[in-house]
Amino acid sequence: MGVHTKNELVIALDDYSKTPKYLQLANTIVHAIEDGLLAVGDKLPSVNRLLIEHDISRDTVVRAYDLLKKEQAIESVPGKGYYVKSKQEGKRPRILLLFNKLSGHKKLIYDAFTETLGDGASINFYIYNNDFNLFKRIIQNGLNKDYTHFVLISHFLEGGEHALDVIRTIPPEKLVILDKKVEGITGEFAAIYQDFEHDIYHSLSELRENLSRYQRLKLIFPDYTYHPRSIKDGFLKFCAEYAFSNQLVSDIGADTIEKGDAFINLMEDDLVTLIKRSRKLGLRIGQDVGIISYNETPLKEILLDGITTVSTDFTLLGKTAAECIRGGRGIHRANPFHIKVRNSL
Structure with a gap:
């Protein structure tokens, strides 16, 4: 396969890769x-x-x-x-980029990462849809190739307790962990991550005056989710410290919504359901019911005259990951987290 030269050139195109x-x-x-x-x-x-x-x-x-x-x-x-025509001087980084899913905010990471690296790197991009077995298979296949870096986000619906064993098979000097910190890795790897428990706790602390207008604080946290449990831990820590009546909601489609509730949602679908049900009940967003939504997107800036968000800086996360490829081996950095207060709270 390929053209015959002094060695055999093998051209292998991967149907599973999201790279064109x-x-x-x-x-x-x-x-x-x-x-x-x-x-x-x-x-x-x-x-x-x-x-x-x-x-x-x-x-x-x-x-x-x-x-x-x-x-x-x-x-x-x-x-x-x-x-x-010309000999290539030096080797460009060859990167396996592995995301759990492609959403609006994950696209911000991808765009910033690829733009910062420019043409100076080749990237093979995969999505494993929160499926641990697919995550494992992509990494195992990648280890048989000549990648210089493995850049990955590790969020799973199930099987995630075995992720560390798989990640440890990657040489640490080639490894860049994004978004979620993975404990137990040794060596000179890089990590740019969200500090989920710290971020939600301090965000709610800064929003305490706004939240004091509501009687109950509810975190929509499905039983079956890839979101880190540390978000729930930070939420409960805040509520205990500041004596907020609170509730964990597993299904916003079935939970009671009442005047005086303030909700924190993680998933975009839950935000849509919450808004539709509140409107059907005649409850005014930002007055009768409060909403704080995870992950800033342009739509949330204009939806209902503005949805309050708590969000990491996804663009900076992507840029910092690219900097690790360009010589920042061993970087370990919590990514900045921001609050946008709008009319929904």
Whole structure:
């Protein structure tokens, strides 16, 4: 498979990766040049050969080759094909990026991470949908490849108690942990994380005057969730210290909503349900019922004239992760957490 040079070039495209196939193809060729599998003047596989062998579209191959031409890595000779034009000096970071899901705020992390790294790195991006077994399989497969870094977020619906065993198989100097701190890892790895218990406790403390207008403080925390239990711990610690009547709500679709309730929601679907049910009951958001929502998004700034949010700085998290790749080995940093007070509280 691939073009025959002094070594055999293998082009493997991963259907499970969220990285577009044209980028996977371009990165594979760049890696081959960096590793000496392709030399200046070597001929690349033809467009027709690649689309037949790998069941991909002509546009995919053309986009990959056009990108490599733009980067001055290859050139095209009319009537003959594509050839390696220049030797790649040094190796670009080769990154396995692994997220539990892709949401609005996860996209902020991804965009900041990729923008900060620019063209100086190749990234293979995967989503494991909070599924531990898929998380494990992606990492195990990645260990057989030549990644320089594994950048991952570890949130699971179940099976997460075994995550440490899987993460420990990654060489610590290649590991960057994002969003949720993982205890028990040793060595010179990097971590940029949310301090979930500390963040919710201190946010509620700062909002204490606003919350004092309500009779009950309720955290919507489903029984089956990937969210860290430390959020619940910080909530209960605040309520105990400041004597707030409180309740943990597992299902906002079934729980009673009354005048004087202030809610903290973690999931966007729960926010929608809470707003719809409050309106149906004739309760005014920000007066009869208060809402604090996790994770800032542009929509929450305008929804109902503004939803109060508590949120980490996702853009900064992505940028800091990129800085770890560019030489910040061993960084351990709690990411900043912010409050936006709006009309819902």
